[in-house]
Structure formats: structure tokens, C-alpha cells
Amino acid sequence: MRKRELLGSGRSADVYVLDETWVLRRYRDGMDATHEWAVMSYLSAHGYPVPRLGPRTADTAPAELVLQRLTGPTMLQSMLSGDLSAAEGSAMLAGLLAELHTVPARLSPDPEDRVLHLDLHPDNVMLTDRGPVVIDWSNTREGAPAMDRAMSSLILAQIAVDARSPLTAEARALLEALLPHFAAAGGIPAHHLAEAASHRAANPTMSPHEVELIAEATALIVELTR
Numbered sequence: 001m002r003k004r005e006l007l008g009s010g011r012s013a014d015v016y017v018l019d020e021t022w023v024l025r026r027y028r029d030g031m032d033a034t035h036e037w038a039v040m041s042y043l044s045a046h047g048y049p050v051p052r053l054g055p056r057t058a059d060t061a062p063a064e065l066v067l068q069r070l071t072g073p074t075m076l077q078s079m080l081s082g083d084l085s086a087a088e089g090s091a092m093l094a095g096l097l098a099e100l101h102t103v104p105a106r107l108s109p110d111p112e113d114r115v116l117h118l119d120l121h122p123d124n125v126m127l128t129d130r131g132p133v134v135i136d137w138s139n140t141r142e143g144a145p146a147m148d149r150a151m152s153s154l155i156l157a158q159i160a161v162d163a164r165s166p167l168t169a170e171a172r173a174l175l176e177a178l179l180p181h182f183a184a185a186g187g188i189p190a191h192h193l194a195e196a197a198s199h200r201a202a203n204p205t206m207s208p209h210e211v212e213l214i215a216e217a218t219a220l221i222v223e224l225t226r
Contacts, residue, residue: 007069011205012138020069022054027063027138036137037065039106039115046103049096049133070133076122079170086173089122093152093174094181096120096134101145108142116141116148118199121155122174146189149182150196150221157217158200158210179224188225193218 004016007023012031016024027033040050054066075092078084084092097120105113117124118139126133156178159171182188197218201211 010136013136017069018066023067023069025065025067026061030063031138032062033065033138034062036140039140040137042106043100043103043115048100048103049131050137051133051135070126070128070135072126072128074123075125075127075132078127079122079174080167084127086170086177089174090177090181092125092132093120093122093178094185096125096132097145097148097152098185100134101148105142112144113142114145116143116145116151118148118151119155120148120152144192146186146192147196149185150188150192151199153179153182153188153221154193154196154200154214154217157220158213161213161216161220162210164209175221176224179221183225188221190222193221 004018004024007015007017009015012029013025013027016026018024025033034056037053037056040053043050044053051070052068054068056066060066073081073083075084075089079086079089097117100117100120101114103115104111105115117134117137118141119136120134124134124136126135153175156171156175159165159167160175162168165171179188197214200206201214
């Protein structure tokens with residue numbers, strides 16, 4: 001790959017500038033992004049707010065995605081700057097999940113299954129001129145919508161109980177504002193929360209410290225939903 005400007009890096013991928021319109025997202029471990037591309041294409045066809053996709057050609061490596069270059073802050077940045085409150089952020093996150101869960105599953109024959117993001121948190125929502133756009137679909141699969149609610153809650157709860165994090169108070173406030181929205185949408189059954197905890201613990205990008213927080217984070221969600 002010729003040298004390109006690095007725009008940003010996440011837990012598993014780097015994003016490079018192609019031009020003013022497009023970026024290249026590449027997985028460092030070589031993970032095949034073909035499934036992610038197919039899901040995003042499917043969601044885009046259903047009107048869900050995902051980045052526009054560049055074509056996959058013979059020159060596109062399996063670990064690469066060409067994506068629309070989005071302009072605007074992440075939801076996290078907007079909340080930390082005070083431009084978006086916890087109440088506003090929680091309503092936005094809940095609304096994005098609710099909208100996602102209106103889209104029928106692409107592959108599953110189970111009529112109750114839906115497309116799941118499984119990593120929807122404030123740093124994976126870009127606030128653009130056309131509204132919020134959901135990024136990073138690397139964890140997507142299909143299943144019960146409650147799994148998405150459990151996973152988003154657990155991600156926030158892990159930060160809320162992490163004494164090392166500078167975002168503990170913000171994560172707790174957002175979680176407390178978000179859970180009533182989730183309760184209205186069907187709640188977080190105990191078995192889905194347990195499955196989300198197992199899924200997080202098995203995530204190879206989790207540090208040992210983050211894995212240690214899962215039990216306490218799960219207990220916090222149970223406490224706040226009583």
C-alpha cells in the first residue's frame with residue numbers, strides 16, 4: 001500500500017485518507033471485511049444511516065473497506081464538549097437501535113431476528129450534516145434485538161465502573177438515561193445480559209483489566225434496572 005495519511009485508529013482497524021470523499025478502512029489482523037460490506041450495503045438499501053460504500057473491486061484486499069469520508073464530531077466528542085446532554089445522547093442511541101431493529105434479518109430464517117450492531121456506543125456514532133451515522137460494523141450479526149441493548153449497556157457500564165477511566169461519571173449518566181429507553185423497547189433479559197458478558201469477555205481486543213470489570217458492570221446494569 002502506498003503511504004497515505006492516517007485519519008484514525010481503533011481497536012482493530014486503521015482508517016486512511018483516500019481523498020476528500022473517501023477513506024480506506026483496513027483491519028490490522030487481516031480480518032475479511034466482505035461480510036461487513038454486505039451488511040452495510042443491505043442496511044443502506046433499507047435507508048439506515050451508514051456511511052456510503054465504495055465498490056469492492058479486484059484490487060480491494062479482503063481486509064479493506066472503502067467508505068464515505070464523514071464530517072462532524074462523534075457523539076462522544078459532542079457530549080464531552082457539552083453540545084449534547086446525556087438525555088439527548090440516550091434518546092439518540094436508543095432511537096438508532098430501535099430503527100436498526102425494524103430492518104429484517106438479511107440471512108436468518110427466524111422472523112424475530114434482526115440485524116445487530118453489537119458495538120453501538122457514542123464513539124461509533126458520527127454527527128454529520130445529514131444526521132447521526134453509525135460506523136464500525138465489524139461485530140455485526142443477526143439475532144434478538146435485546147442482545148444489542150445488552151451489549152450497548154454493558155459497554156457503557158464497563159466504563160462507569162472503571163476507576164481508571166476519566167469518563168466514569170459521563171458513562172454512568174448516559175447509562176442511567178439510556179436504560180429507561182431500553183426498558184420501554186423490551187428490556188434486557190438476564191440471559192441476553194449473560195450472553196453479552198460472555199461475548200465481551202471473549203473479545204480479543206479487551207485488556208485483562210477490561211475483562212475484570214465485566215462482572216461489576218453486569219451487576220450495575222441489574223441494579224439500575226430493578
